[in-house]
Amino acid sequence: MKRFPETFDVFVLGAGPAGLCAAIRLLDMGYTVGMLEQEEFPRSQIGESLSPGIRNIFDYLNAGHLLEDAMYLNTISARVIWENKGHIYERPGQNNGGIIVDRSKLDQELLQFTVSKGLYLIQPGKLKQSINSQNGWILDITHNSSEIKINSKLVLDGRGRKGTLLNERVPIAPPAIAVWTHIDNNAVFKEAFVEAIDEGWLWGSPVCKNRYRIMAFTDTVKFKKSELHLLDLMRKTELFAPFVNQLKANAIESCSVTSFVNQTPWNNQFVKIGEAAFTLDPLSSTGVEKAMRFSLQVAIAINTYLKDPDSEHPKNFYEEKMIESVVNHTHWTAEYYQKAWACHDKTEFWIKRTNFQLDISKNKSEFTSKLEKEFNTGRSIFERKHIEPIPVDYILYKIWNEEIVVSSNVTFKSVYAIDNDCIVIKQALIHPNLERPLVYLDQVELFPLLKNMHGKVVSDIVANLNQFMTIEKSKKTFVFLLSNQLLAVA
Structure with missing residues (x-):
């Protein structure tokens, strides 16, 4: 040492x-x-x-x-039973997908x-x-x-x-437990399986060393002895039932995943x-x-x-990012659980997960109070639109000599941002067409950019941008702002 x-x-x-x-x-x-x-x-x-x-x-x-290892498995397809009990959805493996x-x-x-x-x-x-x-x-x-x-x-x-x-x-979700094991595979089963059942859901996939991993996720309240519980859940499935007779000699383990x-x-x-x-x-x-x-x-x-060491930014930034991750994840999982067929059948495991309420009464702290406030804040639903290719050069040709103004719907907000590996305060753009406050666009800070565009003609704006980025990037940046209505022709 x-x-x-x-x-x-x-x-x-x-x-x-x-x-x-x-x-x-x-x-x-x-x-x-x-x-x-x-x-x-x-x-x-x-x-x-x-x-x-x-x-x-x-x-x-x-x-x-380190991920380029011959024994690691890529582009695994999956068979999924989730939204419809009687329908198996085939999900093809994707290049550069999971591993x-x-x-x-x-x-x-x-x-x-x-x-x-x-x-x-x-x-x-x-x-x-x-x-x-x-x-x-x-x-x-x-x-x-x-x-x-x-x-x-x-x-x-x-x-x-x-x-x-x-x-x-x-807790940011109801109690849950995972029960898992593996069977010898020898490349017999090449697909992953995911299936929702009344009491929870199961995941299976080929893993390294010629094994097939089987995991069940269920409520702790109804948990029985690991082996009996896993076998009982598997027997109730369509995709995993054929594996039941292969588990006899295999160790079955469990752990909390709350x-x-x-x-x-x-x-x-x-x-x-x-x-x-x-x-x-x-x-x-x-x-x-x-x-x-x-x-x-x-x-x-x-x-x-x-x-x-005297700055308040590091701790505040850390807590802000953690709360953002926790809240986004919990709302996303609740919405995904809600899509399962068993949820529509009002099954207890699924209903508990879609109607979870955060309770900090036993863990009151400055941090959990911030978390509770953000958790209970209604989230605005941002409509994701199908994006058609933008004819950049054609748009610029049509308005090349027009004067441009910043939209009256654009506002600014002070937020934490990262600059040269440090946390700093920056002005972020807020607009109905933006999913979240935006500080940078393709690593370019937007606040000073928009200030310099107001009242200028398009040709001058593109020429100014071209001083610190390529001409193609200059044109695309401008057209992005224009097409999202952050800028408008005067």
Whole structure:
């Protein structure tokens, strides 16, 4: 083990995807980063099915090569019974879609990649206690029967569900449990299966090492012994019933998958990330992607804090982004559960999930109060229109010498934005045709752009834009603003 620095800028607990993602970004920013992982790697881990957005994240971290493994499975098609009990929907596999990985292998390789970038690692080790001090945090760690004392300005807790005590968890969905196993496959079953039943839903997919994973998600209230419960659910399905006789010798496991958020996720620079911060409903299959994407935002907040410890922006930005993720996810899952045939039949499991009410009475904090307010705020429904190709050159030709004004429906709002890996306050555009406040368009800040366009003719606007972007990008930017009615011909 290499000699540790006297004080770390950031120390990360847990070597899962969320912790490693944050560590890589912070190392790239030049910070001294340490990490504690309790288990030896490789270690068994479920969550093999990763959503398509994971590829962009790995590429951004310059770790995209880790997903290019011959044993990983791509472009898997699926058979789905969801909205109609008697109808099987065929969902074809997509290039650059989701990917089935071996999590024990991928997590180990991502850890090795992070160590190669300068991470200080203690593995295996256990955190005995953490003490908040005037200069940050003091962590007492046991490692190979020895005691290690770590000083760090900040701590990122990425220990998954273990990182949040039961009394710190605010449920954001009804209680749920997952029961799973696998059978030997040998490439016999090449499709994924998803099926809704009265008591929950099941997912199955080929996974690495010639296995087929079968998972059932159901209510904790009616949970029986794992083996009996899984077999009972499978017998009630059309897609999974043929597997029942193949489970006899296979171990069946279970775990809680109740979605929750931590009541005080940023507490004196002890910051929760990944599933220690909030857990998502497995319905979305985006748990790893969302955890890593949120870690990228956390790294920006940490960078801002370390540059200016007195700034309120890092904590506020962190909480704002977490609340946004939690609220969007919970509303999306409720809407998706509502589409299931069993929901239309008024089945208890499904109705509970579409009518869930957030209750913070036992976990009242400044953060949960903000969450409750946003959770209960009516969301405006943004109509997604079919976008036809815009004839850019033709439009410009017709109005080339016309004067342009900013629409009277455009307003501006101060929001958090990211500039050079730091959190700053920027002016965002608000307009009925925009789904959300917009600060940047294709990495170009819009507020000063629109101010300079008002009262100018089109030819001058395009020429001005062409000073700091290509002519094609200049024309497309202008026509986008015009076609969405943020600009108008005078």
